[in-house]
Amino acid sequence: MQYMIDDNRYYYDAVAASFEGDTAKCFKLLKKDIDKYIAEKDELDEDWFAYNYLIFKGAIPKLYDYILDKISKLNHSKGLPELIKATKIYYCNNDNIQLEKAASEALLLVPDSILAKELMAEVWYCNKRWNNTLAILEEVNNGYIYAEHERMFMLAWCKSKTRDRKGAIEYYKKCLEIAPMKQWARNNLAYEYYITHQYEKAEKEYKKCIDEKLNLKYACTGYVRTLAALGKIEKAEQFISNSPEKIYKVALDELKDAKKGKKKNHNKDYIEEASNEELTEISSIEHKSTFQFSKESIL
Numbered sequence: 001m002q003y004m005i006d007d008n009r010y011y012y013d014a015v016a017a018s019f020e021g022d023t024a025k026c027f028k029l030l031k032k033d034i035d036k037y038i039a040e041k042d043e044l045d046e047d048w049f050a051y052n053y054l055i056f057k058g059a060i061p062k063l064y065d066y067i068l069d070k071i072s073k074l075n076h077s078k079g080l081p082e083l084i085k086a087t088k089i090y091y092c093n094n095d096n097i098q099l100e101k102a103a104s105e106a107l108l109l110v111p112d113s114i115l116a117k118e119l120m121a122e123v124w125y126c127n128k129r130w131n132n133t134l135a136i137l138e139e140v141n142n143g144y145i146y147a148e149h150e151r152m153f154m155l156a157w158c159k160s161k162t163r164d165r166k167g168a169i170e171y172y173k174k175c176l177e178i179a180p181m182k183q184w185a186r187n188n189l190a191y192e193y194y195i196t197h198q199y200e201k202a203e204k205e206y207k208k209c210i211d212e213k214l215n216l217k218y219a220c221t222g223y224v225r226t227l228a229a230l231g232k233i234e235k236a237e238q239f240i241s242n243s244p245e246k247i248y249k250v251a252l253d254e255l256k257d258a259k260k261g262k263k264k265n266h267n268k269d270y271i272e273e274a275s276n277e278e279l280t281e282i283s284s285i286e287h288k289s290t291f292q293f294s295k296e297s298i299l
């Protein structure tokens with residue numbers, strides 16, 4: 001890893017200015033920081049760019065142009081300009097078609113680039129190309145864009161979409177080991193347990209969601225469905241009477257069937273269908289905002 005040298009206060013003052021929402025001051029300081037740093041280095045590489053400047057994301061689009069101009073006159077690692085251009089598209093342009101083209105070009109030049117793989121993963125994830133996303137994200141360790149719990153969540157979601165329930169469960173568990181309060185992860189883990197008939201485990205995870213007030217819109221209904229599947233009719237009815245969220249009709253119908261002794265029909269996975277698009281959108285937004293310092297819009 002190549003972090004800024006200890007006596008370079010320009011960088012840290014720039015971070016402080018970014019926290020304060022002063023992007024003009026931040027950019028001015030970053031230019032001084034870059035000029036000072038490159039004067040002392042023989043070659044610039046992906047680590048230098050990613051570890052130090054991705055943290056500003058899309059707050060200062062001019063930053064990417066400034067870096068590109070500077071490195072054009074210096075020695076740099078193969079593919080670095082292409083990586084910077086692709087990163088600018090990702091954070092500033094919000095154009096998935098352009099990003100796919102730029103990330104592909106970077107990946108062709110630097111097949112082992114972690115940053116290029118993460119950018120391509122974002123393209124494929126947003127385009128719902130689950131197997132492609134799985135293949136490339138499983139090659140990424142200690143990424144620049146995604147925190148490790150985010151990568152675990154994305155892998156779990158892709159496993160679920162490809163109907164690899166066992167794989168989804170393992171990745172959701174890994175995600176929660178790192179970030180126990182990760183949005184949607186525990187609810188999704190509970191659903192995977194539910195859909196694979198591991199009702200006791202599903203009950204436990206849904207109850208945790210409810211106790212921690214996480215994803216109540218779906219967790220409450222999932223909890224009732226699970227109790228119905230376990231035959232815990234009275235417990236389900238007591239919960240419904242005090243539920244913090246409205247219970248979906250599908251859960252109420254399943255509870256009625258359970259009272260009549262009918263078995264659960266797993267072809268009626270209405271809750272998954274109801275939550276897919278919202279869940280995908282939320283996770284995508286989280287990936288782009290995790291380390292955003294500036295109060296200005298990312299776009």
